[in-house]
Amino acid sequence: MWFQVDPRSSIPIYQQVIDGVKQSVAKAIVSPGDKLPSVRECASSMMLNPNTVAKAYQELERLGIIEVVRGRGTYVAQPTTPINREKRLSELRHSIKRLLIEAHHLQLDDDQLLDLFHQSMSEWHEEKGRHVL
Amino acid sequence: MWFQVDPRSSIPIYQQVIDGVKQSVAKAIVSPGDKLPSVRECASSMMLNPNTVAKAYQELERLGIIEVVRGRGTYVAQPTTPINREKRLSELRHSIKRLLIEAHHLQLDDDQLLDLFHQSMSEWHEEKGRHVL
Amino acid sequence: MWFQVDPRSSIPIYQQVIDGVKQSVAKAIVSPGDKLPSVRECASSMMLNPNTVAKAYQELERLGIIEVVRGRGTYVAQPTTPINREKRLSELRHSIKRLLIEAHHLQLDDDQLLDLFHQSMSEWHEEKGRHVL
Amino acid sequence: MWFQVDPRSSIPIYQQVIDGVKQSVAKAIVSPGDKLPSVRECASSMMLNPNTVAKAYQELERLGIIEVVRGRGTYVAQPTTPINREKRLSELRHSIKRLLIEAHHLQLDDDQLLDLFHQSMSEWHEEKGRHVL
DNA sequence: GTGGTCTAGACCACT
């Protein structure tokens, strides 16, 4: 698989699977049309309960990120207009606000936070680029 | 109180209380040395169980954001070096990375995300300023 | 269980549970990776309320002594760099100072206190060894 | 006064007063026969509730460390055979054991703990000496 | 008055 899960994390495993797939798609490690491992394969290769993987796949399908073709398998979906775009954008804004509050309590001023943000963007692009090579 | 909790949200109530107090401190609605409502007051005014509020207050104390004076009440603490700064910074970085991934799936490019970020910072400062007036 | 709690003691029960687990780990009665009884098991076998045990387990997790695996149970953690090492070291120093003061009021001179200390260390190692056999 | 109390500490204030007096006596800052400030004086000079100070004085008298002469005042007692010596010795042993367990979790080996102990004893004697000068 | 602890019992998310 292209990502890992940590059963000891406080983040639910099914959520880690969702995040892992989303990250793999965003990094272009997998592309639209690519076949994903079946629930059973994924579960056994990552030592997870199939129910857990199934729950993650279900949510990923609901998000329009993957497509399940009955009897054929699961595929990365073609990007279209994101599902629930408005709602997710407002959640994104909310996440940013939480970031700002936490930054205040960590005594980061605006410039330091922006630095951190730019730095994270660079790292992210570098991570993506590293895969392409 | 200076914030609200939504009992129907999937975010635990005690976490909402923590976030609410953190936000109030960050906005300078309350300042170091100010007295917070007692556990019982807070609970009754927000229609929560005292235990729920107590749990939130205890976590806030652990974070060094509030201080408990035995038998007297609870006060906003003087800001000092943040507790677990390194760990929380790394969590902050992680949050930013999740932001980047989600932005990709919402088909926001870097400029659009940066716009959104700057815009949120402006709104945040405006919210803070609004209170001062 | 490998320890007992005294409900009539002035020491909070949850603290006694914390101390008991810490002692069991220090004595190597349980080792990293071992499974601890579930909150419910522990509570019923020691005639405590599950919430009380849960509170102790949560604090032990915060200390990095145990690990919770979601839906699976609780395990003794691999020892790593202790959490809040500096703070706890300073508390240790403080405890030693209290020991010195109390020793003075019990009219123990330095040599007698050191004897007592060495003696306690021997007993402690013997207790540990006894389990290994 | 010869010591301070921190109302924000988790240690009860009356206990801090007890510890403060015990420490002052152990350091010979005050000697047998010396007069202590009255409950009211002590309370007002340290900004405490008189009840709190009274509770501390009561416990100190029970320990045989001070003597209350009705209508005359409170005095440091002549050292005699310590009250409850056996019980307090066993508590001392118990404290040492807790020290050993905590040291294990802080990954201090026997030598390091002994070093710390010797070091604390030296500091203690130095603190005492500093007052004599 | 304050917060801290404990019990009892319920519901939920996760695996």
Next chain:
DNA sequence: GTGGTCTAGACCACC
């Protein structure tokens, strides 16, 4: 099955 959360209501230590 596991732990996490929440409510309700009690008692206690402290100030």
